[in-house]
Amino acid sequence: MPKLSLLLTIAALAAVSAASCADTPPPVARPAVAMDSLRALLPAGTFTVDVMDVVDPPRLTELQDRLYASAWYMDAVSRTAGEPPYDAAMGLTEAEHREYLGLWGNPVMSKVAESQLTVQDLGTRVVLNGGEAFPDLTGVVVDFAADQVTTSIGVMRGSTEVHPDSTPLGAWDGRAWGMEEGSRESGHIKVAALSLGRLRENGRSVLIWRMGEVRTGQVVQMRMRAFRFDPPPSASRAGG
Secondary structure, X not given: OOOHHHHHHHHHHHOHHHHHHOOOOOOOOOOOOOHHHHHOOOOOEEEEXXXXXXXXXXXXXXXXXXXXXXXXXXXXXXXXXXXXXXXXHHOOOHHHHHHHHHHHOOOEEEEEEEEEEEEEEEOOEEEEEOOOOOHHHOOOXXXXXXXXXXXXXXXXXXXXXXXXXOOOOOOEEEEEEEEXXXXXXXXXXXXXXXXXXXXXXXXXXXXXXXXXXXXXXXXXXXXXXXXXXOOOHHHHHHOO
């Protein structure tokens, strides 16, 4: 049985564009996110970023281990689309099962490592380089003037201003680009999304990168990256 982070990754593949670029009016009016303020977050050079990932809370791991030790539960999962309904045979009390579902449905994202992100300045465009740690980011071009992002699997044209109030990273404001090609019915689909913005709590920058490709119903590549970093001095002076 996959861990929580892998389950969330698989689930996100089908809805990656909608998750990053849904044009839903925010419940509270937020200041507009100007494109030049985002451009200031990615100055030329190499800087350190926090690598963020969904981390299973210890209590969730404990409950998962008990579930996975249950032959009844593993058999039920193999026959059920999604989480099977509660049964005492699964090895948890009903209260513990509710707790498990609540923990599973509220992922926590924490810093798991530090890495280097290199940005090459090409005027109104920047080219990202994730180095050996994140080669899938290398060559991604963000064109702020054209409002598009070029990736190895396609071009994301036109961004959406986003103000998510509740995410595993926290509340933040920024813009998101996304694309989805193909169809789930055909078994061929390509999806990609890139989001860039600032955390409301402390002004730190966030960059979220997702890409995936399915051919004949089989996942051939899937990447989800989340980075948190301090805005370089030039970004702080630029405001936004």
